Amino acid sequence: MFENRRHFRLKEFMDIAWKVQDQDVSGEGTVVNISNSGLLLQTDKMFRPTDHCVLTIESGLEALPFDAKKGKIVWFRRIHTPQERLQCGIQFLADKTDSHFQKWLEMKVNQLGEAADVKILGNMAY
DSSP: OOOOOOOOEEEEEHHHHHHETTSSSSSEEEEEESSEEEEEEEEEEOOOOOOOOOOEEEOSSSSSSSEEEEEEEEEEEOOOSSSSSEEEEEEEEEOSSSSSHHHHHHHHHHHHHHHHHHHHHHHBBB
C-alpha cells in the first residue's frame, strides 16, 4: 500500500517520557516511527487525548537522538490488544533546528540506502 507522505517515516523503536502541557498528565511510551515532522507514539497510559493537545517529549529509558521536543496530537486511536494501548500521531511544533536530530536522521536514511537486503529495508522504513 502506497502512502503519500511529506516526510519519510523511519521505523525506530525508542522509549520516551511525555507530559501533556498545562496538565498534570504524564507517562512513558514508545516511539514506533519518526520523521522530520513528527512521530508515532504508543503508550499504555490511558488519558483523554484531544486533537491539538500539546505534549513534551523527553528522554525516557534511553538516550534520544533529539533534544526535548513539543508536539501536538493530530490523531489518536485505541488499540485493543491483551493490554489496551493508545497510539498518537504527534506533529512537532516549530522550534529551533535540532542539528543532532537532523544528523541522526540523515545517518539512518544513509544506512537504508546502503542496505542491499530487502528484508532489512522492510524492517526499517515505511
